[in-house]
Amino acid sequence: MRIAFLNWRDLTHPEGGGAERYAQTICTGLAQLGHDVVLFCAAHPGAPASESLDGYRVVRAGGRLSVYPRALSAMLREARSRGRFDVIIDTQNGLPFWSPLVTRGPVIALVHHVHREQWPVVLGPILARVGWLIESRIAPALYRGRPYVTVSQRSRDELVDLGVAADDIHVIHNGTSRPLALATAKDRDPTLVVLGRLVPHKRVELAVDVVARLRDEFPRLQLRVVGDGWWRSAIERHAAEAGVSDQVHVLGYVDEITKHRELARAWVALAPSAKEGWGLNVVEAASHGVPTIAHHGAGGLSESILDGQTGVLVHESADLAAAAAQLLHDHAERARLGEAARHRALGYTWNASVARWHDLLQSVVAGAETSPAKAERESA
Template identity: 50%
Template sequence: MRKPLSVLLLNWRDMNHPEAGGSEKYLSEVATGLAGRGHRVTVRTAAYPGALPRETVDGVRYLRRGGRYGVYLRSLAALALGRHRADVVVDVQNGVPFLSPLVRSGSPVVNLVHHVHREQWGVVFGPTVARAGWFLESKVAPRVYGHSRYVAVSESTRDELGGLGVEPSRVTVIHNGTDAVADEHVSRADHPVVVVLGRLVPQKRVEIAMQAVRELAVDRPDLELWVVGSGYWDTELHRVADELGIRDRTTFTGHVSEAEKHRLLAEAWVLALPSLKEGWGLVVVEAGVHGTPTVAFADVGGLNDSVRDGETGVLVHGGPREFTAALGALLDDAAARSAMSERVVQWVTRFRWSETVSRWESLLYAAAAPELDPPSEPDQVADSETDH
């Protein structure tokens, strides 16, 4: 039996952060799964209002230091000062890399990338910051991680990394999973309902779905839109709903529980996902559990892997006009929706968190192999590091 690993995961947010999304869900499932198998797992992440600087949840130890940007410097400093002893360090590169290989900590580093942010920098930031961010992601990071293993959550992300000079042989694809099961007591709504689920931020482009609903409602007076999730763009989306005249047919649920999220996905007719970029699109699989097909754009990365065009959903080639047409066609075609519903349920059964964790465990053992003799000591963090 192999001895347990000591694993340090670096991510800018944890699952309970107000801005957490699918990437945080992914890391949470991996961390909890590894801890459940006896590994010593520490997640180092940013502090936020109401969060404890230290806590252990489901066997995973969380250390929260620094803010949105300070978390990167604080993490590097902790590694440089020897505050962590780990068999493997996992950097989660959400656009901005942690650059752990710059610190000679003695631990091998694995870089987890959900997707490349080329298109998103200019949407979220001004031109100067966008250029700097893209330079850091596309030029600096590939050099710093030049001898590290990578994990991508989709084949599309692996290909994008190849475009940045990362050899495909160093990239392992480990998909998202799901443990959700359909509730036989929840029925599909008796009128057309489109659901949008995710963080309410500009790059999710919820406005495209809202515009589509306005146009489609002309011939479908009972059409509803459910916007599920929270984020700083919420106020702007309320303004857009008023401006489009669809406030009376749009429900903003805010943040909801897991149970409520799945109920809404099960009742909706179609999931609209007009996002600018997705590494995988966890919500596609979550909706698929309930037989709810997805309409999304074809040029957004990992959705080409999580959605099977024409079988489990529709991938739109074009812009908002084509998105509206595709959404309307699917809402009107009960036979097509029914067929997609059956196929998507079968499709998503292959994606399970247990398999995700197993693949991560194997990869981490392979990455740590040179470091496992002599046995490593448990993670250690200096007691003096109490400020956040």
């Protein structure tokens, strides 16, 4: 098959994160199965406009907002010069790429999570309302009747709330790679880790507040922040204002081995994000036997973490410190949660995710009916 994958960014982008890892891992897997895959995404300084990577091609054009029309234009040029695409995967990271407007062929909408909570955090009140209108009303109408893919049951439920037919939605979880740096020992000092992009809705400041509240109880407590983003200076400023700069280490972007080493040495992971589609950071920490603390109601985090079994979910941000203190004190409970988390992480593999995508794409391209309810509606 010829497959076009539209995604806001790629993993080399300074703001690349879990959604980009998902996109590129699926692209790699599909390419290894013999498909012709092209990822269309935003450009960024230092990255070529086009390059081959792991068996598929990456075409970069446009910026934060201009990527949407520029990616569509690049896709149409590609189709004219090298042959039409059999299917388009249109990633809706809040905003869709509007691909149904330029093709009559099959389109699959990929939605990691609904952005209701993020719009006010990232944009002002007026633009936030516009963004939410597009995501909640216009996009569901434009993509109605087309297959959707999301990464958790929680996100599936939210899409249904927006009017997407439940039978049109396929849940294909994130996988996780084989953990590296397995020989790395736990740090001698109590160590917390946060993994992810540094943007406002990740709320890394809440992890900094945990350190500030527990500093007297755990004088040698350390927080290791693995990731980078445009919000980094605000987090570092918050740590300075809280008086814990000496205990908060913002490492920025690191290579895979360093990332796994940081996860392996940690005692507990924190995921204070307001919303996640699934929680790749949770499963990556779990692969090293590290339990994660997060919030109830934060989308897929309430699914990637089994409360009291593989980690802890709290209802209020003020409870993060108490939950962290309990696990830092209770070595046996921390080990129990960590081992259960490690065992559960083994069940989420990228090979399984790629296989599910492959089956869905074949079904869609072949014109096979993937929704019994839809067939009933059309035959009525």
